[in-house]
Amino acid sequence: MDFAFDARTEELRARLLTFMDEHVYPAEQVAHEQRARLTSPWENPPVVEELKAQARRQGLWNLFLPDAEYGAGLTNLQYAPLAEITGRSPQLAPTATNCAAPDTGNMEVLAQFGDERQKKQWLEPLLAGEIRSAFAMTEPDVASSDATNITTHIRREGDEYVISGRKWYISGAMHPDCTIFIVMGKTDPDGPDIRRQQSMVLVPRDTPGVTVKRAMQVFGYEDHYHGGHAEVVFDEARVPVSNLIGEEGGGFAIAQARLGPGRIHHCMRLIGMAERAIELMCRRAVSREAFGKALAQQGVVQKWIADARVAVEQLRLLVLKTAWMMDTVGNRGAHTEIQAIKIATPRTVVGILDRAIQLHGAGGVSQDFPLAELYAGARTLMLADGPDEVHQRSLARREIKKYL
Incomplete structure (x- = not known):
């Protein structure tokens, strides 16, 4: 390596x-x-x-x-x-x-x-930064940690798909430039293979029957820069059959292909968040005094900073190994490593940010420093793209299988 x-x-x-x-x-x-x-x-x-x-x-x-x-x-x-x-x-x-x-x-x-039409109509404007988009998979009425639970229904009527269902925490949906949703729902809800029941379709935001009901907050933050997170209702929304992405029944596989790179991207950015936290900790520690000496001379503060540095170096190596494996053996071959970084990185960075907030006192939870908002984002990533417990379950089963 x-x-x-x-x-x-x-x-x-x-x-x-x-x-x-x-x-x-x-x-x-x-x-x-x-x-x-x-x-x-x-x-x-x-x-x-x-x-x-x-x-x-x-x-x-x-x-x-x-x-x-x-x-x-x-x-x-x-x-x-x-x-x-x-x-x-x-x-x-x-x-x-x-x-x-x-x-x-x-x-x-x-x-x-x-397909070529979909790329021309939606991919090219996204690449140019002219429009924004949203990915509609998570639902409030089921445990969406198991994607086979989704209940949004996509039925075919002639040359159209008709979509009905309720989604929430749909990132990007509140942005005024969000013009297209990728919606995951069931085209074959009674099919024998639960991983072939789902499909993905492109649904323009202005489609009749699509209602963005409200913005969802995350620890009180609205995540403006990423277009917010919305509750969205699809009530008999109709789109052409040509808006199907890939093939019917391919939605689950597409979701997995999408989430692999997404998980490593999140972990990469989390390491940057941790580095920003360490920088802020050090600047704070050398500029403030308590009980007659600088915070940087307090043993507990030194421990926090040292532990944070060790943790970040460990995480970075694991993320780089995962990236290298994805490049050399593919996402499937790097499945264990992808799950490992998804478990380890948010949890560790949340801990680093928690110490940084503690070191900043009241300033740490204020709007004058980025730490509180960084904490909210990092803690959310223990849920986003699959909660930690799902990845732990899958990783443990893969390890145990070697001994059966």
Whole structure:
């Protein structure tokens, strides 16, 4: 295994680090102030569009997509350190570089499974950053940790599919530029193979019968920069049969193909969040005094910082190994590693952020530092893309199977 960064990765890292220092970090406070003056909480502050234009000019655009025809053509191992850098400012940097979920996963689905018409109509505008999208799978009335439970029904009537069901925490759906949903539902609810009952269809947001009912909060945050999270009702919404992605019964497999890269992207960005937390901890520790000496001289603070550094180095190596395996043996061959990082990374980063918040005192839970919002995002990733317990169950069964 060779995790050394190649020349292209080093060059992109240098450009991205400069972009963060010169444009993204200074824009964080500007975006906060501009958002307070917007008429809708879901509009992008003007500075976000400025960042997007700057990123495109610098060639820091669509870095996530390994398909060279549509994206940067980077391997997972090449993209990993870049995603980590953007994770240091997760509210701005992924959006600025057109590498923000859920659009990234949706673009990967369309690039891999979409037909030429679907790519022309939806993928190309997404790649250009002209529109946003949403992925509608999770439902409030079933345990969506088991995707075979979904109840949204997709029935065929002639040349149309008719979709009925209720979804929630549909990321991106509140954004005014969100124009397309990828919806997962059952086309064959009574089929003998529970993993062949589901299909995915493209549903334009303005389709009659589609209602975005309300925004869902996450620990009180509305996650504006990623387009929020919505409850969406599909009431006999009709779309052409040509809006089917792939084949009928292929929805579960497409979802798994989508979630593999999505999980590693989240873990890459989480490491960046942890690095930002360590930086803030150190700056706070050397600038504040308690009981007659700097916080940096307090044994418990030193322990927190040392433990955080060790943990981040361990996580980074595991994520890089996973990226390398995905590149060399494919997502299926790296299944154990993908699950391992999905279990370990959010849990560990939540702990680091918790210590950083503690070190900042009241400031840690305030809007004056990014820590509280970073914590909310990291804690949510113990649920998103499959809760930890599902991955632990699957990983344990794979380990035990070796001994049966």
